[in-house]
Amino acid sequence: MRKLFQTMALLLVVITANFAVAQDYVMTISSGTMNVGGSGDLSITLDNNGGNVQGWSYGACNDTAMLTCTGAADGSTTATVKNGDPPDFNQISVFDEGFTCGVVICFVGCATLAPGTGYELNVASYSCTAEGSTSVSFCDSLGSPAVATVVVVDGASVPPEQNSGTVMCQILVTSDWVRGDANGDSTVNIGDGIWIISELFLGGAASSCAVARDANDDGNVDAADAVHIFSYRFLNGPMPSAPFPGCGQVSGQTPEDCEGSGC
Template identity: 45%
Template sequence: PDPEFSYHAGDASGNYNPDDGNASVSVSIDISETDNSGLGAPFPNETQGFSMGLANGSEVFATAVNLSLPFTPDFAEDNLFTNGWTIGVVYAFTGGVTLPFTQQTTVITADYDTGGSMAGDPDGATVALTWDDGLGSPPVANVVVVDGGSSQALFDDGSITLNAVVTTDFIRGDVNADEKVNIADGIWIIYELFLGGPVSTCPISRDVNGDGNVDTGDAVYLFNYRFLDGPDPTAPFPDCGQETDQTPEDCGTSFCG
């Protein structure tokens, strides 16, 4: 039998806030070869290049196609479209450079972005990634090159799951959610940590110095800011905002929302 290769598009997920609908994810793109040596076919076969076309749903678009090979090919050109991407790769124009796929191997990492397409959508979506021989002009076929001949790839489609995650704006240091950052917030931290006081509804606001921990250092930092001309609490401060990679658990409710 002829060489039998498969293209595998991975599955990935990303979170977005319905307020802006923005999310970015990366998807692994792999190649594998079926071992048909038991049927008398050579295995593994030494590939000389490949071309790909992967379509996507309207919720996302590709921002980059990052090639990952154990060498720098003589030719590697990709094209990005709103509905997918294509790439053509030739290892060496003069021959002498080949690559076997004895196991499933990642050759590309494709980056995707929603571009705000999920704004106002509280439900999320699953976006199909499907291999497509019709992308581009002229269309790019999904083939692997062996001994100067092309072998049509088998397809393993992928997907991107977009999850709506609502996170709450807050002001760093406003532990008691009264729109002020003052001595009362420092006392709240001490009472909560050591004296069984009430728990803040916005735990991340207690991390006044922004070091990722909540301890006496945060109370001291706040007192220094208020009374000894110390540095301001780290952002978001003095206005409402969010922290990078913030989760819903970081802040349930605050003065900001």
């Protein structure tokens, strides 16, 4: 019976020790929102609550039905981890379905990553190809041979706790508008010129469709836009460029350009 208790106690110590090691190192992929047809970045970080880390490796996988990995670069920690310099070995491989990295900080043990939190290992770039929500997760299936997700402490490979990231791919919704219709009443007349002057110089109300104020299409909003409207309406000057006289949009338009119009 005594030997049984001793065996159980030893087993409990081993299990507890292994649990502590697993919780000592936590890798996390950040989350984000991207536009369909657009791109964005995610950060991969490490919390080290254990011993000095000599290196690490991991893969990060994404679903190519919604995301494509377009690149990966050193994070702020990796870039200076060897006493202010990059690590001795640092290999990144990028695939459509994710990326892998492998780092050895110093071949001769001259530097390690001390305990700390929020260490930025890498920043990965993705393009969104379809609407919806998808995950980016650590994986051991990328590369040939496949790269395992581990940190190295005292020469031993330790699988860290792993937290996936979530990416929301959203369709970019933009509004139609008419160039010069600064006050949003669906017509371009003297009132729009007065609105622009009031907003710019008299503390008047702001237009809900900022891009519509650029009546002369020079990329700026200033007194010249009001003059352009007056000239068009009263001096036979040139009409505003498209979208005009009907509603429309311009290339590269964002939702912030026009939050509400008369269209």
